[in-house]
Amino acid sequence: DSGVTQTPKHLITATGQRVTLRCSPRSGDLSVYWYQQSLDQGLQFLIQYYNGEERAKGNILERFSAQQFPDLHSELNLSSLELGDSALYFCASSPQGALATDTQYFGPGTRLTVL
Amino acid sequence: GDSVTQMEGPVTLSEEAFLTINCTYTATGYPSLFWYVQYPGEGLQLLLKATKADDKGSNKGFEATYRKETTSFHLEKGSVQVSDSAVYFCALRSPGANSKLTFGKGITLSVRP
Numbered sequence: 001d002s003g004v005t006q007t008p009k010h011l012i013t014a015t016g017q018r019v020t021l022r023c024s025p026r027s028g029d030l031s032v033y034w035y036q037q038s039l040d041q042g043l044q045f046l047i048q049y050y051n052g053e054e055r056a057k058g059n060i061l062e063r064f065s066a067q068q069f070p071d072l073h074s075e076l077n078l079s080s081l082e083l084g085d086s087a088l089y090f091c092a093s094s095p096q097g098a099l100a101t102d103t104q105y106f107g108p109g110t111r112l113t114v115l
Numbered sequence: 116g117d118s119v120t121q122m123e124g125p126v127t128l129s130e131e132a133f134l135t136i137n138c139t140y141t142a143t144g145y146p147s148l149f150w151y152v153q154y155p156g157e158g159l160q161l162l163l164k165a166t167k168a169d170d171k172g173s174n175k176g177f178e179a180t181y182r183k184e185t186t187s188f189h190l191e192k193g194s195v196q197v198s199d200s201a202v203y204f205c206a207l208r209s210p211g212a213n214s215k216l217t218f219g220k221g222i223t224l225s226v227r228p
Binding site: 002033035042043045048056058090092099101102103104105106107108109 | 147149151157158159160161164166204208210214215216217218219220221
């Protein structure tokens, strides 16, 4: 158990819908990262938050957004869903934000299926 | 930009066989290097890491040495077990504000009794 929790574990929805994925980081970790894992793209970095502020952006679509709340939990919002958004979405956390030596600890993931 | 290249898979071995999974990288500066493992139906777990050249990371019988001269971080284990069956990802993290993890494609290891 990494100490990072994600809910829900599975999500099935229809095209055009909007969903919210939730992540709680390890106690004391200030940074939260979101990654998407799909068969064709592999593991791709989406976005990072550090202590409530956006720190870095990766290959995140404009239909997707995220935020980190004062209690440090984070939510990833996916809207106007398409079939190609079906994937496993991971959240990770680390103590700081910019240290290359920092280890990122991953949650169990949310499997999103868009029908 | 940063990139990680892993050998093509899948790999199937018999129990107690020797394992090597190749990983090479391209990065600016001095990245930290990681191996993550994903067991069936689970999230990624950190297996080991190395943060500077010639460092050796080790855990659960797995080892990898950070080789700057060959830009490699190959994973090895002397005697694999059925329980090692999983997907293995090599990753790097460069220093800086955008310190995301860049992953290789992953390789599936199956160990048969």
